[in-house]
Amino acid sequence: MSHFAYLGALLVGMTSMLLIDYRFRLFFWRDAASAALVAVAGTVFLLLWDAAGIAGGIFIRGTSEAMLGIDIAPQMPLEEPFFLMFLVLCTMILYTGAEGVLRHYRERGDL
């Protein structure tokens, strides 16, 4: 079970992000198709970055017991793409959320 800790935490994190998205209609719940493209593009961009780092010998897979131990590429655990997706989701929820908050205050200032 402890092997699932990291992936589990990432999935809980992503679910939480999506719940915030659903509640405030920020990203996927505002424009699902555009959000999907942004999410895929961001994840692929970061995967390329990771791949370059692994190829250059910079990143080394850890030995933590909190991972499933499944590698999808040399030095890249199965959990890594989920982490990158989480980072993408986190970025866009923060951006669209901040945008909404700023708009809210600006509109209230106008009144």
Next chain:
Amino acid sequence: MKYALLSLAFLLLAVGLSLILRRASMKARGAQTDTAPTSTAWRGTVRIAGVNEGAVLIASAALLVLTAVFDSLMIASNLFTYSESLISGIRVGLAPIEDFAYPVAMVILLPALWVFLRSQPAISVRLLLKHAFVVSRPVSWINTAFPFAAGYLMSTREVDWILVVGTLYYLVPYNLAMYGINDVFDYESDINNPRKGGLEGALLPPSYHQPMLWLCWWSNVPFLVILLAVGSPLSVLAFAISTFAVIAYSAPILRFKERPFLDSLTSSTHFVSPALVGMTVAGAQLDASVAVLLLSFFCWGIAAHAFGAVQDIGPDREAGIGSVATVVGARKTVVFSLVMWGVAGLLMLSTPWPGPLAAVLALPYLINCAPYLRVTDETAATTNAAWRRFIWLNYASGFLVTLLLILEWTTRSS
């Protein structure tokens, strides 16, 4: 310092892409301002059409704090480490300073992409993706993914990440590029072809042409970068041939699809080159028996393309598009296809066991095509019935080829 340089390179890439996207959004907004009347609806769209810099700053600040905290936790939990000699050694908590480039790049790039996608007045991203799905010909995805996967797997004899990435590439992005470029530049003739708009081809509205080419480009580039990076000089050459064939077939000026015989050769390359790429990326030895096998597959592809062109003689001539069939005529093209399928079968007879069994697979194609030996240019459209059978015949052949590959696999390993 290597990590610092890598991070800087990707950060600059993100900044560059972000600037391009911001410019493109501004242009779209400008075009909208010129045409749209001053209404609340218009003002509503304009409000979402720029990147909100304040929001970027707030998101950046939050992400930097989150990164400092969670990166430290992740490193403390030993989820990953770094080669000490390759990093600068400057750390915030446990997080190397270079790691902060990841969230910074995201917050620079993603809002710009999001705004760009939402600022296109003439297109809906949902429809673009829907068109992209149809344009990529889902029933044909397997036709390019299978040769790659089979070529790679039969060479390495194990499933690894390159197999997965390459198969995904030849399953969707490759087909999107091949048929996307085709559909954009064939629009003029396709609007006159009753066959288009369904299983055998999509009809793409002009406002989606530019976005579709853009989608083709960006869905292909990341995969090409990876597959070129892991390859050998030989696989890079195979890749170059494959990519050139995809573009040259229907892109303006080259337009190989309008050059008789070159059209069939290029079309066959579309299906054979993934197998060649798979084998060369896997580092396989290309001996005589492999060459004969690929040549047989190549003849099969030439026959398939030439026969497929017969049904389009009418619309193609009307649109002034040349093909092997419009130039040499329906009957001669059918004869040519039969010969090529026959040669493909005969070539398989000279391959090592169980290769000769595959020679039998030429027969259904010959039987399917032979009744049209008497076809004329006027009745060319009737070959569509055989073409429809051909599409499903490929699934049956693919199944049998798979069985043969399994047979070969078990005889070789025992």
